[in-house]
Amino acid sequence: MVSMVPFATSMSELSKYRTIIGATMITLLSLSLIFYLNSPSRTIGLSALSTSSPSRNDRSFPQPSSPPPPPAVLVERTGILDNTGAMSNDFEVGEIDQSVLEDLGNINGGKTEETKSIEVKIERFKFCDESLRDYVPCLDNVEEIKKWNQSERGEKYERHCPKEGVKLDCLVPRPVGYQIPIPWPKSRDEQVWFNNVPHPRLAEDKGGQNWISIMNDKFIFPGGGTQFIHGAEQYLDQISKMVPDIKFGVHTRVALDVGCGVASFGAFLFGQNVTALSIAPKDVHENQIQFALERGVPAMLAVFATHRLLYPSQAFELIHCSRCRVNWTRDDGILLIEVNRLLRAGGYFIWAAQPVYKHEEILQEQWKEMQDLATRMCWKLLKKEGYIAIWQKPLNNSCYLNRKMETQPPLCDPSEDPDYVWHVSLKACITPLPENGFGSNILEWPARLRNPPERLQTIDMDGHISRKDLFRAESKYWNDIIDSYIRVYHWGDLQLQNVMDMRAGFGGFAAALYDLQVNCWVMNVVPVSGFNTLPVLYDRGLIGVMHDWCEPFDTYPRTYDLLHAAGLFSVEKKRCNISTIMLEMDRILRPGGRVYIRDSVVVMRELQDIANALGWVPALHDTSEGPHASLKILVCEKRL
The missing domain is CATH 3.40.50.150 (Vaccinia Virus protein VP39)
Known part of the structure; x- marks a missing residue:
């Protein structure tokens, strides 16, 4: 039985005990609050704050089950606080249990306990075989790619990541003779080291089209291409004259170049204050994206095939395709519909291709199909000049809503999120524009x-x-x-x-x-x-x-x-x-x-x-x- 000290103890002694017991109880109450706030039902971790849609993320990535809650901390009532939580004046204090103070000291760092930790030594990674120097794991998964060789929809160029057990576990080697890349803007205007991207095939295949050539130990980029043999700068000037409202670097800030070659279009848009993302599949045009990146141009491997590209709706003010080898009208126009999702309201689609200007019957049929699809999507043909055609996407939904009911493609269900893009299959439906104008009412750059x-x-x-x-x-x-x-x-x-x-x-x-x-x-x-x-x-x-x-x-x-x-x-x-x-x-x-x-x-x-x-x-x-x-x-x- 703990003996009790009457309240009439001398004031100095009482003050001493009150100080100790007050500190003790406040610490215990603080610990109780900490345990409460950190229990699984109350904790809001960083990952929880940063999830986009619980239903989507739960479906894609099951979260580990929460750990069991810590045992409840029982705090014995002593009368220091009354029922309202205020400090009481008539409580009693007993003798101090020294072990309690020692335990509190341990909690607050007053005493260090001997802890056991297990350190796992990480062995130095080894280098992969030389054949993997250009390895892109999810696009070079040969076993998965074989399954899609007979398909014409492009699945073999999409992501097929290695499964557990066969993932990359070594360091991808650099090419022999690799050097620090030539800095920008020299890499854009003139050259990159041959040894950094030792692939002469593209120069052999496309050298006559003014894309790329080899000179001594460097690749040279004349600034041309299949459709702008007089140079990318002259090509950009022509586009600006055709549709002055494009206003590169002011109204048009972000562009997408599809099937980009060595990215001369994007490289020279830099000079007009435009960021153009150049994309192409990892296909027979050997390493074109690698050349683009070595030049210092924004680029990544991507393909119009069966899934949404990994960019949001209304992302680009301008989308460009110059002989990009994409069949825009296949499968009820599903690929051009994806372009429509990516294109900002009032944005421009530029198509430079043979059907625009050649008169062979098969090419004229392709032009009619393209124009018919664009019209049904409410795109307006602004200009057709030489080999270039430029369409504009509508600014609002009025055209969509005034179409005949049976017009294809239909509008997508309003419940579908046009901005969620991870492993989402394409659908042949048009994403309606926000009624509040979000995405179209942006300011000019910068x-x-x-x-x-x-x-x-x-x-x-x-x-x-x-x-x-x-x-x-x-x-x-x-x-x-x-x-x-x-x-x-x-x-x-x-x-x-x-x-x-x-x-x-x-x-x-x-x-x-x-x-x-x-x-x-x-x-x-x-x-x-x-x-x-x-x-x-x-x-x-x-x-x-x-x-x-x-x-x-x-x-x-x-x-x-x-x-x-x-x-x-x-x-x-x-x-x-x-x-x-x-x-x-x-x-x-x-x-x-x-x-x-x-x-x-x-x-x-x-x-x-x-x-x-x-x-x-x-x-x-x-x-x-x-x-x-x-x-x-x-x-x-x-x-x-």
């Missing part, structure tokens, strides 16, 4: 980069937070960080051109690079594990793509000069092995390239170990918040 777009309100995220406040806060956050990176890490001296932000959010990182005049382009990746911000990125005038970082990315090895990952690994480690992600990062990172990881201290030790196993040179740095902050910066270099 004002659109800095102002919150209207489609920000459509992002499926925490509704209790002001999206515009988040947008502005993210912009300021990354401007401050990039400014410090330029000063501390000398980013201005790195000769960056191809940059990837692996968890882009609203695009604050890319916008800060532009504002602070770091001359490069950024591929903004929106992970499937987070909320879908792709529409916001494109409305700002940036480019981006949806991706699952538990799978390989659709680009060639040695694509990027810099990879940036903020908060990525602390989220994705719940879904897959982070060493798999870092091995993929090594594949797409150029020799001499750098990695900047900004993440929780909890994952940094493992990331450092993996970086060493990859042969990188890692260095851990504090953030501006100091050495005791919850975040650290891991800077890695993949040395040549």
Whole structure:
């Protein structure tokens, strides 16, 4: 039985006991609150805040079951607090149990306990066979591709990722004689090293079409192509004269070049302040996307086939196809309907192809089919001149609603999300435009980069937070960080051109690079594990793509000069092995390239170990918040 001390004890002794017991009970109550808030039913983790649609994500990626809740903490009532929660004046205190204070000291760091930790040594990764130097895992899966060889819809060019057990577990080797890429803009205007992309076939096949040629130890790019043999700049001038409202670099900021060749169209649009994403399949035109990336042009492997491209609705102000070898009218026009989804309201589709200007019967029939489909989709033929035809997508739904009921293709069901693109099959239906004008009422460049777009309100995220406040806060956050990176890490001296932000959010990182005049382009990746911000990125005038970082990315090895990952690994480690992600990062990172990881201290030790196993040179740095902050910066270099 614990003896009790009467309340009439001397005031000094009472004060002493009150202080000790008050501190004890407040600590216990605080611990109770912590346990309560961190129970599974109350915790809102980062991944939960960053999911786009629970039903979609649950369907694609089953989440691990929640751990059992911790046992309830029982707090014995002592009378210190009354029923209203106020401090009581007539409580009694007993003798102090020293073991309780020792336990509290342990909880608060007063005593260190001996803990056992298991360290798993990560062996250094070995190099793959030389035959894998241009390996793209999800597009070079030979066993899966064989199943689609007889199909004419292009499935063999789509993603077929290796299954568990046969995934890449080695370092993709660089070509013999690889050198640091020739910097921009020389790489655009003149040349790239032959040894960096040692594939002469494209030059042999297309040299006569003014695409590309070989001179000594370099590839030379004359700036021409099949449809602009007089040069890409003259071709762009012709388009501007045909439709002056296109206004490259002002009204038209983001474009898509389909079947891009060596990307001269996109390369020269850079000079007009336009970011053109060049896409092509990994097909018989050997390594055209690899040449584009080596030149420093935004590009990735993608194909119009049976699934949505990994870009949102109303993404591009202009979509261009110059002999892109796509049959736009097949399967009830399903591929041109996908172009319509990607094209911004009032945007332009440019088709430079033989059916536009040649008079052979079969080609004239193709032109009639194309014009008929475009008319039924409410596109307006603005101009047909020589071998170029330019259509415009409508600004609203009035034409769609005034069509005859039986007109094909029909409108899609309003419940379908036109911005969700991960593993979504194509449908032969037209995505209706938002009645509120979202996506069409964007500002001109560069004002659109800095102002919150209207489609920000459509992002499926925490509704209790002001999206515009988040947008502005993210912009300021990354401007401050990039400014410090330029000063501390000398980013201005790195000769960056191809940059990837692996968890882009609203695009604050890319916008800060532009504002602070770091001359490069950024591929903004929106992970499937987070909320879908792709529409916001494109409305700002940036480019981006949806991706699952538990799978390989659709680009060639040695694509990027810099990879940036903020908060990525602390989220994705719940879904897959982070060493798999870092091995993929090594594949797409150029020799001499750098990695900047900004993440929780909890994952940094493992990331450092993996970086060493990859042969990188890692260095851990504090953030501006100091050495005791919850975040650290891991800077890695993949040395040549």
